[in-house]
Amino acid sequence: MSIKDQNKDVENIEVWEDLVHIRDLVICLVICSLTTLGGYLIAPNEPPTPLIVGLIGAVVGFILCSIIIKPKRTFRYEEEK
Template identity: 75%
Template sequence: MSNKNRVDKQAEKGENIEVWEDLVNIKDLVLCLFISSVTTLGAYLIAPSEPPKPLVYGLIGAVIGFVLSSILVRPKRTFRYVNGEE
C-alpha cells in the first residue's frame, strides 16, 4: 500500500485534520499542545515576579515543550524521490 493511500484512508477515518495544508494526527496534535502548554505555563508560574524573569522563564518553558514534543512525536511522513523521466 502506498503512502498516499495510507494517508487518504487515515483522513477518511477522521484521524487526521488539515493544518497549514498538511495532514496532522489529532492525537499527536493534542498531545503536543498539552505538553507545550504545561511546560510554558509551569515555567511562567515558578518564575520570580521581577519584571523580565516571567517572560524569560515562559520562553524557556516553550522551548522545552517544543523539544519534548519533537522527541515524543515522530514524523510519519516518508519522502520518495522520483526521477523526472519515469
Template identity: 70%
Template sequence: MSQSNNKENIEVWEDLVRIKDLVISLVICSGTSLGGYLIAPADREPLIFGLVGAVTGFIISSIIIRPKRTFHYTEEE
C-alpha cells in the same frame, strides 16, 4: 488515503496532522509554558521563563512524537 485515515487527520498549514499527536503536543507545550511562567521569581521577567518553557515543550514534543512522513526521490531527466 483511506476513509478511516481522514478521520484521524486534520489539515494544519497545508500539512496533515494526526489529531492525537496534535493534542499531546499542545498539552505538553502549554504545560511547560505555563509552568515556566508560574515559577518565575517576582523580581525577574516572567515572559522569559514562559518562552524557555515553550522551547522546552517543543523539544520534548519533538522527541516523543516521531514524524510519519516518508520521502521518495525520483530522478528527473
C-alpha cells in the same frame, strides 16, 4: 478511495498545508502549554523574569514534543521521464 485511506483522513487534520494526526497534536499542545505555564508560574514576580522563564518553558516543551512524537512523513523519489 479505500476504507483505509478514509480512516487516515478522519484521524488527520490539515494544519498549514500539512496533515497532522489529531492525537499527536493534542499531546503536543498539552505538553507545551504545561511547560510554558509552569515556567511562567514558578518564576519570581520581577519583570521580565516570568516572560523569559515562560519562553524557556515553551522551548523545553517543543524539545520534549520533538523527542516524543516521531515524524510520519515518507518521501518518494520519482524520476522524470
